[in-house]
Amino acid sequence: MIxxxxxxxxxxxxxxxxxxxxxxxxxxxxxxxxxxIRIGRKRYWPEHEINAFLEKNRMAA
Structure with a gap:
């Protein structure tokens, strides 16, 4: 899976x-x-890490 x-x-x-x-x-x-993650000069986040961050912060709010 990519x-x-x-x-x-x-x-x-x-x-x-x-x-x-x-x-x-x-x-x-x-x-x-x-x-x-840095690729060249650009920064990227794995989508699953963003979703986990959002879920964790929704639970804390």
Whole structure:
């Protein structure tokens, strides 16, 4: 099975956040954001990690 990867603009849009907010969350250890995969100069997140992050944070809210 090939994992689908999400780039920064789609990731921000799916969360409804801006790029500066994403950068701040990545630096904040309390947020526990999944780490991106770098391909060249671009960053991508495996879709299953994004879904797990969203589910975990929905449960906590």
């Amino acid at each position: 994992a689908k990867h999400i780039d920064v603009p789609k990731f921000c849009a799916s969360l409804g956040i801006s790029r500066p907010t994403l950068e701040r969350w990545l630096r904040d250890p309390d947020v526990k954001m999944p780490r991106p």
